[in-house]
Amino acid sequence: MMLVFGQTGQVARAFQVLAPEALYLGREAADLMNPEACAAAIRAAKPDVVINAAAWTAVDKAETEEAAATQVNGAAPSAMAEACAALAIPFVHISTDYVFDGSGEAPFAVDAPTAPLGAYGRSKLAGEEGVRAAGGCHAILRTSWVVSADGTNFVKTMLRLSETREKLTIVADQIGGPTPARAIAVACLEIARQLSENPAKSGTYHFSGAPDVSWADFAREIFVQAGRTTVVEDIPSSAYPTPARRPANSRLDCSRTAEVFGINRPNWKTGLSEILKILEGAK
Template sequence: MKVLITGSNGQLGSEIKALASEYTNFEFVYSDLPELDICKKNLLTQFVIENNIKGIVNCAAYTAVDKAEKDGVLAELVNAKAVENLVAVAENQHLKLIHISTDYVFDGTSHIPYSEKMPVSPLGVYGKTKRAGELQVIYSASNSILIRTSWLYSIYGNNFVKTMLRLGAERESLGVICDQVGTPTYARDLAQACLEILSKSERLDTQGKVYHFSNEGAASWYDFAKSIMIMGEVDCQVNPIESKDYPTPAARPHYSVLNKSKIKADFGIQIPYWGDSLCDCIDILKTEKFEE
């Protein structure tokens, strides 16, 4: 089975590449800009047909949360219009589709982990465009799955873990937000979950189904940063600050922990604790040099 990985140069796509050799039942085809622009439906359709694609994992997204407030047109194009194209191709060519979304579709007013049935209410342009993309999947007739995740990091690309390690080595102290709580998620764990679901989804009716996946547990950005410094053996003082003392163009949910009961029940997926996965990631970063 040939599977197209869109946005393959990003964190999640790169982690899927790293795990690909473990899934010999799939032949992976990797794409990113400029080779394939999924915002152009005709080009996407042609690519899928010519390469005999039978499944797609969409890792492509516009994720610059603050920049999206002024760059809404591009965010809408990548996060919604491109997803509309992928859904249409999946329907017409009878493909499997896994699309990745975000905890930022929630407004953060809950005090219990968000289940898939709880109402969404995104606060900023990024969350609103991701929600628009979600609706394309939810109301499609394709064999498609939507997976929401949160606070993604990896050994690849730009992310909070690598930024903290770099800044921690440069500065004596850092202030980090303590009143926004979610779950750090190792992109490798999400990649493995996507590949496991792809392997098992033939046995399930997955049309437009929504699932949540993050690592287990919860933390504030401050907790996350403290753990990064400790595990990375970086001598930098991390100080807690409130959101009001660090204003950003886009509002963030104050609480966005995800309930993972559904994905564990349907697919039998084992999910690691966030601290254990962070330790694994930092161990790799200590021994191998990855460029930001």
């Protein structure tokens, strides 16, 4: 039996479609502000594998509520990993490119030095460190720019704004790989399966969509595929200030994931097409 932390997030929703038989724990059943409750839930369920798809994802809000963000993103997954280690079962944890400082233009390797720019990145890094320290069979999967037909994300925001705007100004100096939530869920399930067979594959991995693109060019592709005429004007990050600094370089070197698990980077343009079909069908 597989236990998944998360019910309403983009990746958790994707899991529910792919693996409806799993046990899903939302805030009511396992509050991530209470790490011990998360560990107790694992001990009570006695699953074969645990995947953590729950997190504090409000990047800007974390700047003023770092202690709470660190409890959810740091202490909770650490407690989950310790419980899994005690039960000798695999633990798959989703992390983020925000653990890096976003410098340079080369994709970040899995062993590149971490240097978060803000509270959200620091909270996620704390979770990574806790998972590793637990000493059990685990995979930390760093991803970026998650999109889907669920929740709030860049694709849905662009479509909403294009309903009433002829032109949008979009940041063009942040580069990364948009990653469909479904692809992340598929990757996590395969990683969990392989870890169960070979715990030696434990470690940290990267997984993001290809090809790497700027937010502005991503927006252009959204409008092309959606048949919208909205014009995109490139702007620098400095013209769109936010409480939390965003990494300029979110490129991730995903080669180790391909080598160890046989999982390649998903084509985000194909994923975008699938997302748009779902959204169109929901109208």
